[in-house]
Amino acid sequence: MKSGSNLEKILTAGHFAFTGELGPPRGSNIEAIRKKAAPLKGMVDAVNITDNQTAVVRMSSWAASLFAISEGLEPNYQMVCRDRNRLAMQGDILGAYAHGIRNMLCLSGDHQQFGDHPQSKGVFDIDSTQLINMVKTMRDEGTFLNGQEIDEPPKMFIGAAANPFAEPFEWRVYRLAKKVQAGADFVQTQCVFNMEKMREWVKRANDMGLTDKVYILAGVTPMKSLGMARYMKAKVPGMDVPDYIIDRLKGVDKKNQADEGIKIACEQIDEFKEMKGVAGVHLMAIEWEQKVPEIAERAGVLPRPQV
Amino acid sequence: MIVAERKPFDEIKELIQGYKKVLVVGCGTCVAVCLTGGEKEVGVLSAELKLVNKTASDPASFGEATVQRQCDFEFLDELKDIVGEYDALLSMACGAGIQFLAERYPEIPVLPAVDTVFIGVNKDVGWYEERCKACGSCALGMTGGICPVTMCAKSLFNGPCGGTNQESCEINKDQPCAWRMIYERLAKQGRLDNIIKICPPNDWRNQKPQTLIQPGYEERKTAVE
Numbered sequence: 012m013k014s015g016s017n018l019e020k021i022l023t024a025g026h027f028a029f030t031g032e033l034g035p036p037r038g039s040n041i042e043a044i045r046k047k048a049a050p051l052k053g054m055v056d057a058v059n060i061t062d063n064q065t066a067v068v069r070m071s072s073w074a075a076s077l078f079a080i081s082e083g084l085e086p087n088y089q090m091v092c093r094d095r096n097r098l099a100m101q102g103d104i105l106g107a108y109a110h111g112i113r114n115m116l117c118l119s120g121d122h123q124q125f126g127d128h129p130q131s132k133g134v135f136d137i138d139s140t141q142l143i144n145m146v147k148t149m150r151d152e153g154t155f156l157n158g159q160e161i162d163e164p165p166k167m168f169i170g171a172a173a174n175p176f177a178e179p180f181e182w183r184v185y186r187l188a189k190k191v192q193a194g195a196d197f198v199q200t201q202c203v204f205n206m207e208k209m210r211e212w213v214k215r216a217n218d219m220g221l222t223d224k225v226y227i228l229a230g231v232t233p234m235k236s237l238g239m240a241r242y243m244k245a246k247v248p249g250m251d252v253p254d255y256i257i258d259r260l261k262g263v264d265k266k267n268q269a270d271e272g273i274k275i276a277c278e279q280i281d282e283f284k285e286m287k288g289v290a291g292v293h294l295m296a297i298e299w300e301q302k303v304p305e306i307a308e309r310a311g312v313l314p315r316p317q318v
Numbered sequence: 319m320i321v322a323e324r325k326p327f328d329e330i331k332e333l334i335q336g337y338k339k340v341l342v343v344g345c346g347t348c349v350a351v352c353l354t355g356g357e358k359e360v361g362v363l364s365a366e367l368k369l370v371n372k373t374a375s376d377p378a379s380f381g382e383a384t385v386q387r388q389c390d391f392e393f394l395d396e397l398k399d400i401v402g403e404y405d406a407l408l409s410m411a412c413g414a415g416i417q418f419l420a421e422r423y424p425e426i427p428v429l430p431a432v433d434t435v436f437i438g439v440n441k442d443v444g445w446y447e448e449r450c451k452a453c454g455s456c457a458l459g460m461t462g463g464i465c466p467v468t469m470c471a472k473s474l475f476n477g478p479c480g481g482t483n484q485e486s487c488e489i490n491k492d493q494p495c496a497w498r499m500i501y502e503r504l505a506k507q508g509r510l511d512n513i514i515k516i517c518p519p520n521d522w523r524n525q526k527p528q529t530l531i532q533p534g535y536e537e538r539k540t541a542v543e
Binding site: 092093097119120121122124125133135136137138139140141144145156172173174177178179182185186188189192193201248249 | 471472473474475476477478479480481482483484485488489495498501502510514516517518519520522
């Protein structure tokens with residue numbers, strides 16, 4: 012075991028992993044975290060705690076991760092390269108590990124221009140691939156980025172993100188290969204809507220032998236409404252929402268759109284369970300945490316294995 | 319070249335408020351090429367300042383001077399006989415030129431009339447684009463002559479990120495994704511091997527003031543000091 016996290020145990024035991032997501036509050040409101048955490052308990056193997064997602068200030072991801080632990084959830088601590096340099100990152104990783112955090116997801120981060128402080132200075136001292144490698148070096152070599160020894164190295168299960176849909180498509184699988192080489196243990200993909208492209212990307216990853224080295228968790232986001240689908244198609248960078256998803260939601264009564272969205276998500280999860288090279292699903296029920304138990308139930312991923 | 323843009327007129331007025339005799343100092347090099355701070359722009363700014371001062375109860379007066387380069391003491395010396403007549407200098411040079419003018423005449427307040435924005439290229443008349451952040455560790459050999467630090471909004475060394483929007487950067491549809499361009503150029507040149515390797519963290523040499531002394535000039539520096 013590299014970290015001994017629950018997520019690592021689930022994946023190494025060969026179970027189909029199921030992870031969730033929790034966005035920290037825009038304030039110090041612990042109740043808000045508890046409210047979001049409650050429906051996830053027992054439903055997911057780990058929960059991603061986002062780091063100032065969409066470049067909007069929120070409670071820090073390590074602090075919210077600690078609350079997740081106290082609520083009985085295993086956090087997948089997200090860290091972006093936008094807001095801190097290599098000193099702050101390594102310091103936070105030490106503290107996070109000392110407090111019991113065992114999974115980390117290493118990301119570039121959305122550009123600060125999108126967020127609530129567009130005038131801020133983006134740090135981007137190192138990039139996501141370099142961050143992955145830094146966390147691996149800390150764990151496996153027991154040294155900081157500068158080569159100096161760490162007094163009790165943090166042992167993280169290292170996650171990376173991948174977007175199989177963004178251009179240039181041909182290069183995406185090579186970028187995955189770089190992250191694997193850098194030290195990623197698992198990968199969570201961007202929300203998948205375009206299944207054809209996803210199948211092709213996974214096939215290429217299989218052909219390159221990458222899926223023998225890294226666990227791929229496919230990103231699934233249930234659409235709450237036709238409006239959400241249209242918004243994601245038009246406004247969210249790197250999102251690939253094919254017309255047939257829009258048409259399917261358009262084809263049902265407005266009050267049934269949310270149900271249709273969940274149905275689509277469950278069909279995707281069913282396909283991922285059978286897809287060679289996919290080791291699990293990362294469910295991003297955006298501001299819809301209360302629906303996670305229903306989705307998990309309908310997707311047939313319950314009960315979660317105890318490992 | 320170094321590209322600058324003139325500050326908003328109201329900000330300039332605010333900066334020089336209270337000074338009765340102001341010398342507007344242009345620079346004949348980069349800022350002249352980018353149509354911001356050369357002799358012509360000095361004339362325009364001082365004409366505008368004179369115009370608004372006409373109606374003032376206690377008007378200020380303005381002089382004009384343009385030197386070839388404000389980043390060189392040799393040219394700044396040309397001003398030594400006239401600066402004494404003024405109680406402030408309003409520089410239209412880049413940030414380096416403004417500081418050197420202030421260093422040459424430390425007894426007189428020196429104020430900026432422009433914002434220095436980037437090191438860039440002349441795409442067409444009046445059209446300039448950034449190309450270099452002067453990071454101090456050039457990666458262009460690896461990236462097919464396209465700078466990942468400057469042209470990628472996240473300065474990624476192992477891009478492209480997941481926010482790539484079709485062929486554009488996530489920050490702006492009109493901004494091409496630098497890493498898509500890098501990929502395409504290297505693919506055409508058969509040099510994709512360059513970016514298959516992981517690029518290690520950068521040495522950000524631009525995080526402290528830099529000095530360069532060319533080989534053979536060390537003694538000269540000591541003598542000047």
